[in-house]
Amino acid sequence: MIALWLPPILKTFLFLVVLYTATLSSKLFRKKWNPRGLHVYITGGSQGLGLALAILVAKKGAHVSIVARTQSKLEKALIELEAARQTPGQIFRAYPFALDNAESSAAALKAASEGHGGQVPDAVFACAGGSKPMFFLDMEERDLTQGMDNGYWVQAWTAFAAAKQMVRQGKKGKIVLVSSTLGLMSFVGYSSYSPAKHALRGLAEALHSELMLYGIDTHIFFPPTMYTPGFNEENRTKPAVTRMIESTDKGLTPEQAASALLTGVENGETQIVGDLITNLFRASTRGAAPRNNVVVDIIYDAIALIGVPIWRSSVDKHVLAHRQEHQEYLQKRSFF
Amino acid sequence: MIALWLPPILKTFLFLVVLYTATLSSKLFRKKWNPRGLHVYITGGSQGLGLALAILVAKKGAHVSIVARTQSKLEKALIELEAARQTPGQIFRAYPFALDNAESSAAALKAASEGHGGQVPDAVFACAGGSKPMFFLDMEERDLTQGMDNGYWVQAWTAFAAAKQMVRQGKKGKIVLVSSTLGLMSFVGYSSYSPAKHALRGLAEALHSELMLYGIDTHIFFPPTMYTPGFNEENRTKPAVTRMIESTDKGLTPEQAASALLTGVENGETQIVGDLITNLFRASTRGAAPRNNVVVDIIYDAIALIGVPIWRSSVDKHVLAHRQEHQEYLQKRSFF
Numbered sequence: 147m148i149a150l151w152l153p154p155i156l157k158t159f160l161f162l163v164v165l166y167t168a169t170l171s172s173k174l175f176r177k178k179w180n181p182r183g184l185h186v187y188i189t190g191g192s193q194g195l196g197l198a199l200a201i202l203v204a205k206k207g208a209h210v211s212i213v214a215r216t217q218s219k220l221e222k223a224l225i226e227l228e229a230a231r232q233t234p235g236q237i238f239r240a241y242p243f244a245l246d247n248a249e250s251s252a253a254a255l256k257a258a259s260e261g262h263g264g265q266v267p268d269a270v271f272a273c274a275g276g277s278k279p280m281f282f283l284d285m286e287e288r289d290l291t292q293g294m295d296n297g298y299w300v301q302a303w304t305a306f307a308a309a310k311q312m313v314r315q316g317k318k319g320k321i322v323l324v325s326s327t328l329g330l331m332s333f334v335g336y337s338s339y340s341p342a343k344h345a346l347r348g349l350a351e352a353l354h355s356e357l358m359l360y361g362i363d364t365h366i367f368f369p370p371t372m373y374t375p376g377f378n379e380e381n382r383t384k385p386a387v388t389r390m391i392e393s394t395d396k397g398l399t400p401e402q403a404a405s406a407l408l409t410g411v412e413n414g415e416t417q418i419v420g421d422l423i424t425n426l427f428r429a430s431t432r433g434a435a436p437r438n439n440v441v442v443d444i445i446y447d448a449i450a451l452i453g454v455p456i457w458r459s460s461v462d463k464h465v466l467a468h469r470q471e472h473q474e475y476l477q478k479r480s481f482f
Numbered sequence: 483m484i485a486l487w488l489p490p491i492l493k494t495f496l497f498l499v500v501l502y503t504a505t506l507s508s509k510l511f512r513k514k515w516n517p518r519g520l521h522v523y524i525t526g527g528s529q530g531l532g533l534a535l536a537i538l539v540a541k542k543g544a545h546v547s548i549v550a551r552t553q554s555k556l557e558k559a560l561i562e563l564e565a566a567r568q569t570p571g572q573i574f575r576a577y578p579f580a581l582d583n584a585e586s587s588a589a590a591l592k593a594a595s596e597g598h599g600g601q602v603p604d605a606v607f608a609c610a611g612g613s614k615p616m617f618f619l620d621m622e623e624r625d626l627t628q629g630m631d632n633g634y635w636v637q638a639w640t641a642f643a644a645a646k647q648m649v650r651q652g653k654k655g656k657i658v659l660v661s662s663t664l665g666l667m668s669f670v671g672y673s674s675y676s677p678a679k680h681a682l683r684g685l686a687e688a689l690h691s692e693l694m695l696y697g698i699d700t701h702i703f704f705p706p707t708m709y710t711p712g713f714n715e716e717n718r719t720k721p722a723v724t725r726m727i728e729s730t731d732k733g734l735t736p737e738q739a740a741s742a743l744l745t746g747v748e749n750g751e752t753q754i755v756g757d758l759i760t761n762l763f764r765a766s767t768r769g770a771a772p773r774n775n776v777v778v779d780i781i782y783d784a785i786a787l788i789g790v791p792i793w794r795s796s797v798d799k800h801v802l803a804h805r806q807e808h809q810e811y812l813q814k815r816s817f818f
Contacts, residue, residue, distance in 0.1 A: 282642070282688070298630075298677065306618070306623075310619060329684070332685075332687040332691065333691040334688065336688045337689055340685065345677035345680050346677070348676035348679065352673040352677070355668065356617065356669075479620070
């Protein structure tokens with residue numbers, strides 16, 4: 147039965163390969179994004195992924211603003227940034243703000259903009275966040291809400307402030323969110339964290355579609371385990387079963403993760419991944435949940451392989467066709 | 483190049499077909515879940531999907547408790563439930579509660595339990611929720627937080643209360659969440675709704691893994707557009723471009739959606755879908771986001787097809803192996 151289905155699928159695959167090779171070759175010659183001389187804003191920039199990324203873009207000649215809660219950590223981070231300086235003109239600044247609410251997230255972005263003549267940063271990397279793995283049944287109400295605050299809102303509010311400012315100033319910038327492998331799948335212990343990291347994925351996909359109205363790029367990064375201060379913090383509450391499930395994971399150093407993230411952004415990837423396992427999940431997000439019927443899934447999958455990119459491109463076209471109308475609409479609302 | 487890859491993939495597919503046919507045939511003879519005589523608790527039960535589901539399970543002989551905010555709507559719904567009554571012993575009750583916070587979600591469940599000698603319901607269907615499609619840039623802070631409240635917390639708090647009570651009482655019940663096609667993908671207009679619906683997916687997957695420790699089943703439903711009072715409400719704020727993208731969608735009536743949902747639960751499906759399009763997204767969640775490299779994705783996908791179910795089953799085994807230890811752990815924490 148399935149043997150009857152597969153040869154046409156095979157042909158379809160080959161057809162698509164040709165189609166995509168054509169698309170890809172145009173991509174290969176596209177200019178890469180380069181942070182040199184740009185203002186890069188990084189939340190969670192005092193340690194872990196955020197700091198590693200800050201050092202990386204500093205080495206590439208960017209101006210860097212880092213935001214985090216703790217002044218002392220920010221000061222240490224600035225010293226590391228100085229060591230990565232390429233030119234005397236590079237501006238490195240640090241801003242102590244909590245980012246789990248809309249108001250201070252907007253205030254942090256405003257403060258960093260003021261360091262550059264009021265101009266919103268060219269790229270906003272929302273690297274702040276944390277996880278507290280626990281059993282669902284062990285949780286209090288606030289464990290669940292803090293999971294959403296520290297996993298989702300801490301980035302969503304920055305994206306919210308940045309998108310509004312970028313549109314106001316006509317900046318064709320970049321907004322980069324940081325989800326997790328656990329934003330593509332989940333298992334025991336992550337009932338407060340995975341919802342937040344899945345939510346970021348939903349936000350990134352909605353914004354990717356919507357912010358193309360303004361020429362703003364949205365990216366989302368799905369790092370696996372990273373050996374950061376946050377990881378050590380996590381392990382303090384992590385259930386043993388969760389730890390066991392993760393025991394064969396190979397994590398990334400913050401430097402490896404930052405490098406994967408930046409490479410993805412430079413290459414214009416929408417969904418960015420730094421390891422094989424997460425790539426498997428990204429390429430097959432259906433995979434982690436128990437299947438209903440594998441035969442039907444294979445058939446659906448083959449259909450979707452053709453149908454969904456066509457649908458996606460028609461949606462993108464719809465959106466882009468509204469660009470002009472939407473500008474007028476915003477003007478009428480006196481948004482600018 | 484790809485032609486070299488595909489024949490082994492083909493063989494792998496055939497191998498899997500044999501493997502899964504064996505698994506499926508055992509599934510086919512598995513006993514279906516039957517709501518007859520059980521206590522079914524339905525939030526959002528006064529209209530739309532919730533009410534249609536309430537009537538459906540009433541017709542199948544279940545006791546039904548419905549919860550919603552508005553007393554007058556609940557009273558009307560009870561009249562409809564009476565018309566579906568099969569036996570004089572069936573208990574139909576309605577409870578007016580807001581469900582967007584932990585406290586009243588727990589209070590609603592407690593009230594419904596008291597109608598059944600303090601026993602927690604056998605199945606909890608979280609159908610409450612709403613959406614307010616808007617442009618991201620048009621949103622105020624509260625539009626984003628209300629999106630999460632009305633899309634995520636309104637169900638998460640019910641799951642939270644139900645899981646705790648089910649475990650406390652040793653009830654091997656069911657918890658059913660209602661996400662959306664927009665929990666699998668997203669586009670312009672849904673930046674407050676999609677994050678919430680994605681978050682539910684993350685929660686369902688974490689709980690599916692975790693609550694098997696207690697024999698509690700977690701299901702999640704991904705309905706497409708439903709022609710409900712909520713849909714009419716949605717359309718009042720929906721951007722024109724969003725409406726256009728959706729204009730070719732074929733929605734479901736609440737009755738069709740309720741029937742698909744109940745069939746999925748009866749068949750023990752973890753992820754439940756009622757229409758072809760959503761099935762395509764479910765089977766290929768990677769599909770909605772722009773691809774990085776389709777050739778690599780096909781290869782990853784073939785690997786994941788084999789690898790992820792094996793991984794999943796090893797995770798499940800880990801979890802189940804901890805069942806006993808976890809009971810003791812809970813007892814030590816004097817959870818019971």
